[in-house]
Amino acid sequence: MASNISGAPAGTTEVNREPFATGWTVFAACLMIFGGTMAVLEGIAAVVNDERFIIAGSYVFKFDTTGWGWVHIVLGLVIVAAGCVLFRGALWARILGVVVAGLNMIANFLWLPYYPFWAVVLIAIDVFVIWALTAGTHRPEHAV
Template identity: 35%
Template sequence: MSPWAAWVVFAGVMLSIVGILQVTIGIVALVRDDLFAVDASRLLVAPSWTAWGWIHLVIGAAQIVVGLGLLAGTSWGRIFGVVLAFLNSLTNLAFLAAFPVWTALIISFNMITIYAITAHGTEVRPDYD
């Protein structure tokens, strides 16, 4: 395993952490939508908080699974890791008015994850010796 494999491990951990954060915000949107400072109609895309909650919950759960697949060195983990990090960034961009700082952090975590996977994704592969 090369020294660059740490980037891929970092990406897998970050993908899982961002997934956990997304699941958390999804649950908050489903259960306590009164905690959000803005009305859902002020978002870039204006569905209800329940719809946003389910979107964040599903993407977050998928990110957790894909993060674990990335840590295992699977090729589907690399492919879906980039796709989910990109989708999560787009989703959070539409969510920007509700939590600007949170959203900026999540998007930056996603961009670092995409870099790590695309630049060094092949460095971690399972050994079948």
């Protein structure tokens, strides 16, 4: 008699969802911890030495780099905390992760004139975090 992934007989509907239920969540949590740490470092760099940042070109939006540094530090710390809690699989951490990753994307978009490469990297990380948190927690059942 054939069996499915969980070892149950092929005629049953039981499917082992453990690897897929935790896989994308763990991926998102790792990216959140990494991206949040990078955001904190970005904020520290802006607060400590805000004269280093030079605006290349003329942009519609121009902000004080020290103020934006504190925004990046706070967002980064919230992202790291949500990423740590996400390892436990809490639904509220998943929702918070999507919200703060979206806010971090907006903050990094506004940060583009100051540090374009770093901002684009963090925007890409936030896109992957949102995708991983919203991709679903299980795989569909297929006929064997």
